[in-house]
Amino acid sequence: MQKNYKKYFPIFVLPTLLAFIIAFVIPFFMGLYLSFCNFKTIGSAKWVGLSNYLYVFRDSAGFLSALWFTVKVAVVGVVSTNVLAFALALLLTKGLKGTNVYRTIFFMPNLIGGIILGYIWQLLLNGILIRVAGVDLTFNSTFGYWGIIILYNWQKIGYLMIIYIAGIQSISGDILEAAKIDGANYVQTLKKIIIPLVMTSITTCTFLALTDCFKMYDQNLALTGGAPANQTAMLAMDIFNTYYNRTGFAGVGQAKAVVFTVLVLVISLIQLRITQSKEVE
Amino acid sequence: MKKKLVSTLLCAAMVSSLLAGCGGSDAPAADSGSDAGTEAAGDDAGAGDSGAAASGDYSGTVRMLNFKPEISDAMQEVAAAYTAETGIDVQIETAASGQYESTLTARMDSSEAPGIFVVENVTALGNWKEYCRDWSDTELYSYVTDQKYTMQEDGKVLALCYVLEGWGIIVNSEITDAYFASPNKSTEYTSLDELYTFDALKAVVEDMTALKDELGIQGVFGSTSLKQGDDWRYQTHLMNIPLYWEWGADVDINGPVPEFSFANAENFKNILDLYLNNSVIEPSLVGTRTVDDSMAEFALGQCAMIQNGDWAWNTILNTEGKVVKDDKVRFIPITSGVAGEENMGLCVGGSQSFCINSQLPEEDQLAAIDFLTWLFSSDTGKNMVAQKLQLVTPFSCMEGAEYTNPLFGSEAEISAAGKTAYSTTCNLIPDQTWKDSFGASLLMYAQGQKTWDDVVADAVSEWAVERDITNTANGN
Incomplete structure (x- = not known):
């Protein structure tokens, strides 16, 4: 049997591998090369060494402030979406009436594109802010920050909830029943049985939320556009603006993108290590 | 059974979102192509001589x-x-x-x-x-x-x-004529042709604001659209005026980026304040408005004036429920209180x-x-x-x-009256980074979060940085 599978290995893997190489590996290494160049289009690249990278790490008003803002969004965003999604998943696996309808409703926002969500929430939040405070989202970066957090939660909770529901449903009823017979209360069951057993889902969900937060662009663009004065620009937006808004800065933008990729890679690897170590078989 | 239906629906929804994602990227290109192809069949062919005969097959x-x-x-x-x-x-x-x-x-x-x-x-x-x-x-x-x-x-x-x-201030002359004919007005001006100095413009605009209920408008100027990405009417087009006065008429608009000290900052502030304080909306809310919003206000007769150029005519024309009349749309120049501006026309x-x-x-x-x-x-x-x-x-x-x-006609009249056009000195603004940053500064100024002195100081210091970047990249 094993041998038969091995024989078909190229047929099944090669197309994907080829697509991966063409659409990811080659562009990645081209990008890496370009980050050391001064260029406008790929054909006109000139090697300039490390100067692009030196600029990136001195760019306190651009890259570094965007990085700090992104970290703030990621920390609160990852925790809040996961806690809320897990709470909803617990609620919707209790066999309440209308569970399926609610699951569908909570999942729906995830199907709407980020740009549209951004504009919808901009209207909603501006409507509230203008009535309550007489100002709009562009007034203060704190408004923009919480706007992004609210929008992100609204969009992502349903998606993560589905993953958690699958995890909770796969817990065998026998274990829960045994816990009950042993006299465990609900909090004990949750802490000692349910959470350890859905640890794989937690790994998946934190990974998804974390990489999502770091890569966020469309929601950011549509909701705040970086206003006021780029104080709410996240990493992806700062990279885009660097690339296009100054003459001769494509190389710096590319260098920022490389730093960004490495950063996301390292952070998600660390996160995977930590949560995986807590998983139980 | 019900469960199955819901899960099937969920699956379908997920798949459709994936497909929508794929389709999105190349839709505009495909769109332009097929449109051109299908409409071609209906169009009357062969009208006029064709300069393209040479291309043959x-x-x-x-x-x-x-x-x-x-x-x-x-x-x-x-x-x-x-x-x-x-x-x-x-x-x-x-x-x-x-x-x-x-x-x-x-x-x-x-x-x-x-x-x-x-x-x-x-x-x-x-x-x-x-x-x-x-x-x-x-x-x-x-x-x-x-x-x-x-x-x-x-x-x-x-x-x-x-x-x-060409750009300047577009006026709905039906509203200004109503003002000039009003018995309640407190200025002596009687025609748009007198509004070629800032003092005259300011007096009329402020008096019109006082009479806005009588004139049936919500404000004299349309919203000052300072939303990010919609602020170009100010960070580029209005900026043309102080740049022209600072550098003079002889600056080479295809040359390297000159130095900039914002010598006419007060003049820029004059006209910007006039826009902000006599507008359809409160100055604190200008961050929510787009150019399209402002143009709609003008087309719907909610305001009498708006700073924009002749290209805006299409937008006005295509606004649903347009009330402004085609033959009542005119230009007057942007004025800002500089000596000699009464001889100036539009920016062209x-x-x-x-x-x-x-x-x-x-x-x-x-x-x-x-x-x-x-x-x-x-x-x-x-x-x-x-x-x-x-x-x-x-x-x-x-x-x-x-x-x-109709704006072309108005432009021709102004230049026929012997007014000098402002050259497009805004072509020499170093890059988008400067424009975006200046636009953001203007927004914060409008919201009362930044003093005018800081706006000016930032504009000058950032200009120096961006000028250096642009001139170096262009080999100047």
């Missing part, structure tokens, strides 16, 4: 990346008409507002690189120099009325200006130029040139340029074309 596609979103629909009609006359496929894509450079960069690296592209100013030309074919031996170049409408380097004509644009200049992509095969380049020659010199093309695209061009072959845009 060319079977490729002429691709163009259009700069002006306000004429994107009209460009599709032009493409269809050309295809109907010559059988040559024309695909015109339009870049979103403020996204031209990024869209062009992306397209240039693709296999569907445009044969015709646009550079906005000398900085943009610097980016694309190596992609520009020399225009000098073409028919279209021979029609150019003045060499200042071309961009040249080392004896090569790299770009041809194709549109002269060549604002965008066509380049032919020299990296394409020779036959594609020639086909692209043929298309543009047809557009500006054949009868069908000229009519479309004048009435659909509404472009005033610097080409002699376009003389005698009949325009329908």
